[in-house]
Amino acid sequence: MEQNYKRTKRKNAGNGTPKKGGQRSRASLIKRVLLWMVLIGLIFLVVGSFLFAYYASKSPAFSEEKLKDPIPAKIYDKDDELVTTLYGGQKRELTDIDETPEHVTDAILAVEDNRFYEHGAIDFVRLGAAVLNNVTDGFGSQGASTITQQVVKRVFLTEEKTLERKAQEAYLAYRLEQEYSKDEILEMYMNKIYYSDGIYGIRTASLYYFDKELEALNLAETAYLAGLPQLPNRYNLYVDPELGTRRAHTVLNLMLHHERITEAEYNEAINTDITANLVARSEDERASNEPEDPEYASYINVVKQELQTNDKFRNMELGEALASGLSIYTNMDSGVQSQLQTMVNDRDYYYNPKFKSEHFNLASTILDTETGNLVAISGGRDYREVVMHNQALVERNVGSTMKPFLAYGPAIEHLEWRTDQTIEDEAEYQPEGFDNEIYNYDMQDHGEVTMRDALRQSLNIPAVKTFETVMEEEGENTPEEFAESVGLDYSTEEEEDLPLTFNDVLGGGDHSRFTPLQMAEAYATLGNGGTYNEAQAIRHVVTDEGETVEFEHESEKAMEDYTAYMLTDMLKGTFEPYGSADYIPMNGLNIAAKTGTTSYGDELKEEYNLPDNAAKDAWIVGYTPEYTMSLWTGFTANEEGGDTSFVGADEHITPQWFFRDIMQSISTYNGQDFERPDSVVEVNGDELSVRGSESLQTYENEQRQQRNTQRQQPEEDIDEPNQVITEEPEETTETEPATEEQPEEETTEEPTEEEAPTIEETEEPTEAPTEEETEPATEEAPTTEETEEAETDEPASEETTEEPAEEPVEEETDEAA
Template sequence: MVSAPLALPMDVALIGLLGAAVLLYSIQDELPAVDALLEVKLEEPLRIYTADGSLMAEYGVQRRRAVDFEDIPPDLVNAFLAAEDSRFYEHRGIDVIGLARAAYAVAQAGEATQGGSTIPMQVARNFFLTPEKTIKRKVSEIMLAMRMETTLSKEQILELYLNKIFFGNRAYGISAAAEFYYSKTLDELSLPEMAMLAGLPKAPSANNPLADPERARERRDWILDRMLALGYVDEVDHSMAWVSPVTAEAYVAPVEFEAGYAAEMARQAMVERFGAEEAYRLGLKVTTTIDEKLQTESDRALRRGLMAYNRRHGYHGPEDQLENVGDMSDESLDAYVAARPAVPDLPVGVVLEADANKAEVYLGGGETRELRLWQVNHMRKYVNENAKGRRQSRVDRVIATGDVIRLRQNNKGSWILTQVPTVGGALVALSPTDGAIRAVSGGYEFDWSKFNRATDARRQPGSTFKPFVYAAALGKGYTPASLVSDTKKSFGSWKPKNADGKYMGTIRMRVAIAKSRNLAIINQLDRMGIDYTRDFLQRFGYSMEDMPRNYGLALGGGSSTPLQLAAAYAVFANGGYQVEPHIVQRIEDANGNLLFAAEPPQACVSCWLELEAGEAEVHGLGEADSPLAQQVLDPRIAYNMTSMLQDVITDGTARRARRLGRSDLAGKTGTTNESRDSWFAGYMPRLVAVAWMGMDDNRPLGSGEWGGTAALGMWVDFMADALEDEPIAKIKRPEGMVPVRVSAATGRASSGGSVLEYIRSEYQLMTLGPNPVKYAAASGRSGSSNARRSRSGPRRSAPRRSAPRVMDELF
């Protein structure tokens, strides 16, 4: 019988033992199966590639990459054993001697220089992923470590540890760490680099060679000393490694092809598909539809066009100003220059000194350039969109000390003053066969402005919208020979006018679109009805919200992005099929398994084009068995519209494109009120491209910046290179069309007519349409140009009349 004085302590002890037993029992049930620990989830960054296979961008919050134990160099394993668990091969999950040694080291040094947890315990802690310091968690670690020791081999435990451990900077696993800090594979690492990596798991932030190189080196050298003491390395290797400098550098993705706007579009598509977190962890390999040649030419053409505008309108001054620049060290200047947005071929410069004759400009890295008067005085000061200041006679009246400027090389290789263009612009090209986006340039440079004007800038399309309204007219039974009225008319309080203030009278629809007559299309819209027209225009992908329910619809008074406009013009280019613009072609996971392959609906190429012998019927980037796209437009209407839009180039507002020397080009210029937007939308049957220029804040571009100048110049520049090796495309004339001779003046069918039109067979006797406009000859200098020949008909002798100067303008 237990005496009373001992009863209470024994009861307490018994309760404690029972409590411990309950705790152990509960923990036993909560411990994961060892097999679950063996599953190392690969977590790799998102990588975006061109259609040609070049890396465009890499995005990701962390890197996790597994390797087999046999692929890990022995010296690397030994470095970790020396740093974390030198008795690893001797203990069974818990190292009592190691714990005692760690405690003694703490007492001697006053800080933890070596850990008490074994590698199996660290694996267990990594699994639980919780920082709480409780008895239950510690016991769980110990029990799981012991279970691993009875189930797994030592090599399996090491492999598990080296693949799961965190190395800082979002790198998990030794392979990912080697890539991030040294851009190397494991077998390429040197001994000091191995020791440096082995020092990271204990304190990934404090021992990080990027954040604190000195502290990281101390940790590395301590590990090298341990390796020597344990016999893992000899004196020679130890000495050479010990004196090695810290060489770690943050990993930079080896981008092989720069296309920031396209890469960002693909990134956004992955976030939408997989979610904001998973998109960056699954190691997705995304192959886009971007063609490297076309993208290069798109960027080049857009930059040339924007820079040309820049030169026409003057210098806006420095992009920044530094006070007391003379007191700044080279290191401070280098840091400042490095922080400025990188813009291709336009390096940053800081003006150190400037006087009447020269200026000294610092470019970074100790490099300076001297600018003389002839290198700066071409940059006349911007006054407003229509005026520049006079040319200066002193350098310091153009640039001043402390100015942050940009330089560029001229044709002779000399550096001259410039600026990043203040105007915005976009150029997008897509395949009309399947909607694959082949090139997209959303601004001068992505790092300078990440706003993608090709996809996100909703602007008034101006006269580039007129072809859709004329297509609606053809759909109602009118023909290219139908007369339209380019005459003055009021619509309530609105009194629209042509940009030149002149009127051409009654003219054929073909002439009206080539000359881009505002009153002609407004009067035609009035005859057709706004509701009918808006309903018809949905065939081109526009919603009712995009189109105003008023007469401004005829002049592009709604809204459109350049990409949206390109998709709409694809309907003309491919014979009437509606295709969906897309930039993602394939998605693979980290193991190369196919997750997605685009199979976009495709237009029927053989229905529309005369193909060469042996040429593939479908030319899209998708699978060969992709479904046929929906045909939203009668191919005969597409044929007529293409013919009329070719006249815009041969005899209309886009004559500048004739220098390309191609007969298969069609398109339309567009300029909005006060030249706030300059557009050109054009195509040939295998490629659609849209160019736009405008101020992001919608200020006017200035006089002369019309669709036929600013935007068309970029488009022609792009197409000249894009179509360099592309044969002339020949369109098949759809069935159900008959040749009809019509009068150039009246549009009526006439055996002696000077204009040859192909008319839908059901309308061959009704060339003027269901509600004909009465022909009335115009007189005076603003008279009709009906006598001018059609592109598709022969020239005849006729009195020459002056055609008014054309400028598309939205009122």
């Protein structure tokens, strides 16, 4: 019985009403959970408090000077000399809170912080609503910064969205409200906010956009100015009037919602044309952030772009960064920069009126060959920031300046060609896989030419054949990879898989376009022994708080040193007789260079009735061990008959005179030459070969065999005068036709850079002498022996050509001057 009773009790206990002991157990569990939650909350509160205190202790110094006015950025040159100061746009017109119309403050408060006068430094009600919205709509969907927080963020902090910055923002906002009244803080906000186009402060913006004092603004204009600071460059009426109008309507809605205007006022304002009183400004008249010293504007433009790529300043508004007291130390040579921009602006530099017109422009970049440091840069004539493209950063077809990187460079790098490697030239040639034929600049067949002569004279067909040989023997991607190693990247999202063609070798094609800055980087690689350096304007930046921010740039080995040196040695021939720039004397400088032009497509030629030898771009890129300079010249419009084109050899060489005058002016003439590496040896006189290469071994074997043959020749063969007498007449008879034709060959070897009519965007040398200039060479026909020496580049060839070459140089020098 007792046993059953106990079982019954257990059964009833399980199925019946819970006893008081169970109730106590559940209550105890809830209490424990609550206690743990409170404990965890306290832990978080304590940890958060310590973390907040730690972050707050690292806050920037609370400076009254910073609260008053922005601190402009200072720009220093390579010698740490102050060059210019960036004041960040127009002079500021400050407003006093006591004189600010009520409808202006109402509009600002409605859109930025409607409860500004009711809460403390932080609006916890708005903060809670923002947290809920961020949870439901996604992080960042709504902000909760008060006007006080915005002031301290703009004055003391950055746009970086980290817990540390938010803690510092809250702490500094609290400090600000302890020391200044609400009115004073609102006044700070109105005077410090950014309004696009280099405009700071709402009164300055009112005068700039509408030429009105604040009290004269209508309600729609007031709403526009109140809403502009959220995204100033997007809502700018000069940029997008429709988007700016929509932003003003959003502010009007908020003013109505917060009962700061009546419905009648709202309806009237919503139907007001905001652009009706907008000050008419052309692109040239718009305010900008350019420095007071316009000769430095192009360089400052690059400085600003580099500044925004640095992690320290990436998330900051550029205008705010430049108003935060930065000291920016650059690689600029201020003297060279000033000289370059002054010459670019000088319309009287060129004798031809065509190059004084508004349609003609030029851009240039000068680098330190060894380091890649940006010495100077010009973005075009009378360059002004914001309203003009920096032409030195605009991609264009580069003509024959691509030949070293897509043809001869890869051939030396991978096939180890000697500089006297022979290539069979032709009068016309059909590239593999294409229907059209290409031609040399003079439409002639030069027979078997060396790689050195083909590059020096800028022959098209040997370059294309070299390009095809490299792809056939080393893979079709080899030329493209070689070009990419020096910063000339052909891959794009749209055309990533398109293979390079002969047109790219000649600098034509839609995706064979590069900037003067990129071309300078590529050629500096050759002068630097094969090491590529990304151009760099900024060395380091010192913030207003004394922090030094270093700027790094890419540097890597792009090619073998023998490739760089052998290309350089061949490119020195550009200024020698029969070179594509042999008009331009570069006396006293060890300099290598390449010229380039690009022609028009057949459709444009027909539409504007352009001559066959008309070109739209003319380039020269060259370097010494000290400096590398790229120069693009071109026209921005097409006109009938070639009035805005380079026509004829005299016009095609336009950039070469400018290049010469700048390079000779800035160089030190210290006798420095490019150092030949141990990997390169001389062969066949002045030619070069890669040490240990198969072609060098072949050459050495041929030399040994020739010497052995000479030693083994019987003495009786040498002493037979009858043989000598009979051989001479035969040899003279055979060479008589060649002697008659030789003057014509010399004439055709002169660069004319006439473009093949069937190729679009290709370049041929433009530096051809005129008929008058080639006559001396035609009249003084060389002998048979001189002809043979000229073809093999023996020293006698220079004697044969030296006299005719000097005359056109003197004529052109006088003409350019």
